Amino acid sequence: MPITLLIVQILNGLQLGVILFLIAAGLTLVFGVMNFVNLAHGVQYMLGAYLAVMFYGLTENFAAALVLALAMALLLGLALEFAVFRHLYDRDHLDQVIATLGVILFVNQGVKFLWGAAPLSLPIPDILSGSVVLMPGLLYPVWRLVVILAGLLVAALLFILVAYTRVGMLVRAGATNAPMVSALGVNIRRLFMIVFGFGTMLAGFAGVMVAPILSVEPGMGDSILILAFVVIVIGGIGSIRGAFLGALLIGLVDTLGRSFSVDLLRLVLDPSAARTVGPALASMLIYLLMALVLFIRPAGLFPAQGR
Amino acid sequence: MLSRAIGVTAAIALVAGSAMAQDKAADKLKIGLITTLSGPPAAIGQQQRNGLALALKELGGKLGGREVELLVQDDELKPDVAVSKVKAFIERDKVDFVVGPVFSNVLAAILKPVTESGTFMISPNAGTSSFAGKDCNPNLFVVSYQNDQNAETMGKYAQDSGLKKVFLMAPNYQAGKDEIAGFKRYYRGEVADEVYVPLNQLDYAAELSKIAAAGPDAIFVFLPGGMGVNFVKQFRQAGLADKVKFLSAFTVDEGTLPAQQDAAVGFLAGGNWAPNMDTPQSKAFVAAYEKEYGAVPATYAFQAYDAVKLLDSALKMTKGDTTNKDALRAALKKADFKSVRGDFKFNTNHYPIQNFYLVKVAKRPDGKYQTEIVQKVFGDFADPYAADCPMK
Numbered sequence: 001m002p003i004t005l006l007i008v009q010i011l012n013g014l015q016l017g018v019i020l021f022l023i024a025a026g027l028t029l030v031f032g033v034m035n036f037v038n039l040a041h042g043v044q045y046m047l048g049a050y051l052a053v054m055f056y057g058l059t060e061n062f063a064a065a066l067v068l069a070l071a072m073a074l075l076l077g078l079a080l081e082f083a084v085f086r087h088l089y090d091r092d093h094l095d096q097v098i099a100t101l102g103v104i105l106f107v108n109q110g111v112k113f114l115w116g117a118a119p120l121s122l123p124i125p126d127i128l129s130g131s132v133v134l135m136p137g138l139l140y141p142v143w144r145l146v147v148i149l150a151g152l153l154v155a156a157l158l159f160i161l162v163a164y165t166r167v168g169m170l171v172r173a174g175a176t177n178a179p180m181v182s183a184l185g186v187n188i189r190r191l192f193m194i195v196f197g198f199g200t201m202l203a204g205f206a207g208v209m210v211a212p213i214l215s216v217e218p219g220m221g222d223s224i225l226i227l228a229f230v231v232i233v234i235g236g237i238g239s240i241r242g243a244f245l246g247a248l249l250i251g252l253v254d255t256l257g258r259s260f261s262v263d264l265l266r267l268v269l270d271p272s273a274a275r276t277v278g279p280a281l282a283s284m285l286i287y288l289l290m291a292l293v294l295f296i297r298p299a300g301l302f303p304a305q306g307r
Numbered sequence: 308m309l310s311r312a313i314g315v316t317a318a319i320a321l322v323a324g325s326a327m328a329q330d331k332a333a334d335k336l337k338i339g340l341i342t343t344l345s346g347p348p349a350a351i352g353q354q355q356r357n358g359l360a361l362a363l364k365e366l367g368g369k370l371g372g373r374e375v376e377l378l379v380q381d382d383e384l385k386p387d388v389a390v391s392k393v394k395a396f397i398e399r400d401k402v403d404f405v406v407g408p409v410f411s412n413v414l415a416a417i418l419k420p421v422t423e424s425g426t427f428m429i430s431p432n433a434g435t436s437s438f439a440g441k442d443c444n445p446n447l448f449v450v451s452y453q454n455d456q457n458a459e460t461m462g463k464y465a466q467d468s469g470l471k472k473v474f475l476m477a478p479n480y481q482a483g484k485d486e487i488a489g490f491k492r493y494y495r496g497e498v499a500d501e502v503y504v505p506l507n508q509l510d511y512a513a514e515l516s517k518i519a520a521a522g523p524d525a526i527f528v529f530l531p532g533g534m535g536v537n538f539v540k541q542f543r544q545a546g547l548a549d550k551v552k553f554l555s556a557f558t559v560d561e562g563t564l565p566a567q568q569d570a571a572v573g574f575l576a577g578g579n580w581a582p583n584m585d586t587p588q589s590k591a592f593v594a595a596y597e598k599e600y601g602a603v604p605a606t607y608a609f610q611a612y613d614a615v616k617l618l619d620s621a622l623k624m625t626k627g628d629t630t631n632k633d634a635l636r637a638a639l640k641k642a643d644f645k646s647v648r649g650d651f652k653f654n655t656n657h658y659p660i661q662n663f664y665l666v667k668v669a670k671r672p673d674g675k676y677q678t679e680i681v682q683k684v685f686g687d688f689a690d691p692y693a694a695d696c697p698m699k
Contacts, residue, residue: 004520005516005517005520008516008519008520009513009516012510012512012513012516015512016510016512112345112349116350117344117345117346117347117349117350117353118349118350118562118565118566119347119350119532119533119536119563119566120566121536121540121566121567121568124544129544130546131544131545131546139519139545139546141541141544141545141546143544144512144544212540212544213510213537213540213541213544214509214510214537214540215509215533215536215537215540215566216566217347217533217536218346218347219346219347220509223507223509255512255513258504258513258514259513259514259516259517262502275501275503279479279502279503279504279505280479283505
C-alpha cells in the first residue's frame with residue numbers, strides 16, 4: 001500500500017506542479033523580459049475560471065467554453081495591458097506592485113459584482129469524469145490525469161516555441177538584455193505585448209483546467225500567485241526551463257510534505273506532537289526550500305543566460 | 308449684558324436641541340449588524356443579513372412597537388476591523404443591540420467592547436466554548452448553538468450506527484480542533500487518522516489519497532465555506548463517495564450547496580434545523596425567504612431571523628424600553644417567541660437548549676439543493692460547558 005500511496009501522491013504533486021507552471025510561465029516571462037512585477041497575474045487565472053463557467057452556462061459545451069474563455073481572457077489581458085500596465089514599464093518596482101495590487105482589488109470586486117460572492121462550479125466533461133484504475137488498489141480521477149497531460153503538452157509546446165522560433169529567440173534575448181534588443185531594431189513594445197498576451201492566456205488556461213476541481217470564487221488567484229512567485233524565484237527569473245522544473249519541484253515537495261510529514265515525524269516524536277508539528281512544518285517546507293535555494297544560488301536554479 | 312443674553316439664548320437652544328435629539332433617540336431603536344460580507348465567506352454573511360432583514364420586514368420594521376434603524380457593517384473576517392466597527396456602533400451610533408458575527412474568532416474579539424458598554428450582544432451563529440463556560444457573559448445571548456454540538460451530533464450518530472473506523476479531518480486552527488474533539492466526545496470507535504490541513508487549502512488530492520489508502524467506513528470533516536466546496540467535489544471525483552460514508556459539520560449547507568450541487572447529494576451533516584422541517588413557522592419562513600431572495604435559506608439565515616424574533620419578544624415584554632437593562636435581560640432570557648426550529652430555550656449560560664438532527668443533502672424537484680432531516684439525534688441538548696458558567 002505505501003508504494004501505491006507514494007505513486008498517487010507523486011501524481012498529485014505533478015498535477016499541482018503543472019498548474020503552477022502554467023501560471024509561473026507567464027509571470028517569469030513578463031518579469032524577465034519586461035522587468036515588470038505583475039501581482040495581478042493571479043487575476044488572469046481567476047478570470048479564466050469565471051469565464052469558463054460563464055461560457056459553459058451559455059453553450060453547455062466544455063470545449064467551446066474553453067476556447068471562448070481563452071479568447072476572452074486574452075482580450076481582457078490585453079485591455080489591462082493597454083489601459084494600465086503599459087504605463088508602468090518604466091516605473092520602479094514599488095509603483096508596479098502598488099498599481100497591480102490595485103488591479104487585484106478592482107477585479108476581485110468586479111467579479112463579485114458580476115457573478116456574486118458565492119463559489120461557483122464548472123462540471124467535468126462527461127467523457128472525462130470518473131476515475132481509472134492505474135494499478136490494483138490505485139484509483140485516480142481521469143480529469144487530474146488530463147490536467148497533467150495538458151500541462152506537460154503546453155510545456156513542451158512552449159519549450160519549442162522559445163527554443164526554436166524567431167519570436168522565442170527575441171524573447172530569450174529580451175530576457176537577457178532588453179535595451180540591446182531594442183537597439184537592434186526590434187519593436188520591443190510589440191514583443192512585450194505578445195509575451196504579455198501569451199502569459200495571460202496560459203494563466204487563463206490554468207484557471208479553466210482547475211475550475212472543475214476547485215471552487216471558482218473571488219480572490220482564488222491571490223494564494224496561488226504567491227506559490228507562482230516562489231516557483232520563479234527558485235527556478236530563476238526569466239527562464240522557462242527554470243519555471244518548469246521549479247514548478248514541478250514545488251508541487252512535489254508541497255504534496256509529499258503534506259502527506260508524509262506526520263508519518264515521518266512519528267518515527268522520532270510521539271503521535272500527538274507529530275500531529276501538531278507535521279502540518280506546520282509541511283506548510284513551511286516550500287519556503288524553507290526557497291530560502292535554501294536563495295542562499296546557495298541567489299539567481300535561482302536555472303537563471304536566464306546573462307543574468 | 309448683551310453677551311450674557313447671548314449666552315443664555317445659546318444655552319436654551321442647546322438644551323432644546325439636545326432634548327430634541329433625545330426624543331429622536333427614544334423613538335428609534337438601533338440595531339447594529341456586524342457580519343462578513345467580503346471574501347469567500349461573504350455568502351454566509353449575506354444569508355445572515357437577508358434573514359435579519361426578512362424578519363424586520365415581516366414585523367413592519369418595528370420591534371416591540373418601536374421603529375427600527377438597521378445599521379450594517381462588514382467585519383471582513385478580521386477581528387481588528389470588527390472591533391473598530393463595533394466601537395463606532397457603540398460610541399457614534401449608540402446602538403441598542405449588536406447582532407453578529409459569523410465567525411467565532413470575531414465574536415471573541417468584539418464581545419468585550421460591546422458588553423462593557425452595557426450593550427447587548429446577540430449572536431446568530433458564532434458560539435464559542437469559552438463564552439459558554441467560565442467566561443459566560445450576562446449580556447451575550449447566543450441564538451444558534453455551541454460550536455461543538457454539530458460535531459457531537461455526528462459523533463453520536465457514528466457511534467450509534469456502528470461505524471467502526473472513521474477518518475477525521477479539519478483545518479489547523481482552534482475551531483477545527485474543537486470540532487474534532489466534539490466528534491470524539493461521543494464516538495468511541497477506531498480513528499483511522501486525524502489530519503489537520505492549512506486553513507483555506509484548496510486542493511485535497513494528497514488527503515484524498517490518504518483516505519483511500521486508509522479505507523475507513525466513514526469520514527468526518529469540518530471544512531466550512533470554500534474549503535468544503537472543493538473537498539466535496541474532489542471527494543466525489545476520486546470515487547470515494549460510494550465507499551466511504553460522508554459525515555460533516557458546517558461543510559454541506561445551503562450556503563455551499565449551490566456550488567457543490569450533485570456532488571454533495573446524500574452526504575450527511577449535523578444540524579439544529581433544515582429547510583424541510585415540519586413546523587408552521589419553518590414552512591412560512593422558507594417560503595418567504597425563497598420568494599424574497601430566490602435562494603434556499605441556510606441555518607445562518609434562519610438563526611438571524613430568530614434573533615430578530617427574540618428581540619421583538621423581549622421588547623414587547625418591556626414595552627419598547629431599553630433603559631432598564633435588568634428587565635430587558637430577564638425578558639431576553641425568557642425567549643418567549645416561536646422559533647423556526649420548534650423547541651427552544653436558553654440555558655443558564657444564555658446558549659440554547661434544543662434538538663439536534665442528522666440531516667442529508669437532497670435535490671428538490673425544482674432542481675435546487677437543500678439539507679433534509681433524517682432523524683433526531685439529541686433531544687433538548689445542552690452544551691457541556693454550561694456547568695462551568697457562574698450565571699444561574
